Amino acid sequence: MIIEIEKLQLYYGEFQALKNVDLSIPERSVTAFIGPSGCGKSTLLRTLNRMNDSIPGVRIEGTVSIQGRDIYASDTEVEFLRKRVGMVFQQPNPFPKSIYDNVAYGPRLHGRTKKAELDELVEKSLRSASLWEEVKDVLKKSAWSLSGGQQQRLCIARALAVEPDILLMDESTSALDPISTTKIEELTRELCKQYTIVMVTHNMHQAARISDRTVFFLNGEVVEAADTQTLFSSPVDQRTEDYISGRFG
Numbered sequence: 432m433i434i435e436i437e438k439l440q441l442y443y444g445e446f447q448a449l450k451n452v453d454l455s456i457p458e459r460s461v462t463a464f465i466g467p468s469g470c471g472k473s474t475l476l477r478t479l480n481r482m483n484d485s486i487p488g489v490r491i492e493g494t495v496s497i498q499g500r501d502i503y504a505s506d507t508e509v510e511f512l513r514k515r516v517g518m519v520f521q522q523p524n525p526f527p528k529s530i531y532d533n534v535a536y537g538p539r540l541h542g543r544t545k546k547a548e549l550d551e552l553v554e555k556s557l558r559s560a561s562l563w564e565e566v567k568d569v570l571k572k573s574a575w576s577l578s579g580g581q582q583q584r585l586c587i588a589r590a591l592a593v594e595p596d597i598l599l600m601d602e603s604t605s606a607l608d609p610i611s612t613t614k615i616e617e618l619t620r621e622l623c624k625q626y627t628i629v630m631v632t633h634n635m636h637q638a639a640r641i642s643d644r645t646v647f648f649l650n651g652e653v654v655e656a657a658d659t660q661t662l663f664s665s666p667v668d669q670r671t672e673d674y675i676s677g678r679f680g
């Protein structure tokens with residue numbers, strides 16, 4: 432298991448957003464977090480690269496280990512963690528820079544400056560994000576000249592350029608049209624051959640289509656975690672059954 436979460440509690444001030452979460456996430460697979468709005472999906476996703484750290488009043492108990500290391504231990508460097516664990520958000524958020532400079536941004540930050548090396552990395556990352564063919568002749572153009580779906584694939588390329596092991600996707604298709612969504616879903620299936628992908632989706636059908644494992648949350652708790660086919664065809668918990676059959680949420 433590449434990610435091991437044990438007895439995780441997360442509080443925003445007085446409010447407990449995650450309750451006693453125990454969860455293991457296997458390597459090179461797609462894990463989807465589903466559940467009604469406000470159940471803690473994004474909060475849990477954000478604990479995996481310590482994105483909650485900067486929110487005032489957040490308190491965390493329990494452990495989150497990635498590749499066997501407790502990421503909340505005092506000797507864990509957040510910069511190192513973020514290199515291992517990339518993230519793609521709901522809204523595509525390319526920097527106001529060229530397509531090339533967006534992808535080269537992370538590697539440059541980590542000290543890679545040789546042009547030939549960067550060229551190679553930019554091409555490789557754009558190819559991995561299924562964007563190379565569309566942009567190879569316009570690399571110097573502003574990232575903002577791309578369509579929303581292309582911008583999101585650019586953000587995936589930017590995340591891949593620092594060569595992470597894990598990619599977190601927080602409702603990364605919910606702002607996109609159906610064709611762009613399908614492209615990113617196909618890309619996700621391709622990427623999980625090499626990366627561990629953890630995604631939040633409010634769309635159960637998307638979880639059923641592309642994830643290997645699904646985790647159902649309710650009120651900050653993990654109700655059920657299972658392989659996707661099992662969870663959708665024969666859930667163990669009545670609350671999972673009610674949710675996937677559309678009785679609430």
Ligand SMILES: Nc1ncnc2c1ncn2[C@@H]1O[C@H](COP(=O)(O)OP(=O)(O)OP(=O)(O)O)[C@@H](O)[C@H]1O
Pocket residue numbers: 443446448466467468469470471472473474475486631633
């Ligand atoms: N920065 C914050 N400060 C205080 N409370 C927060 C903060 N972020 C989230 N919460 C609360 O924590 C709970 C879980 O929120 P979270 O965003 O993780 O849910 P979610 O399942 O991802 O919801 P959605 O599907 O609507 O995005 C909610 O009750 C939310 O209001």
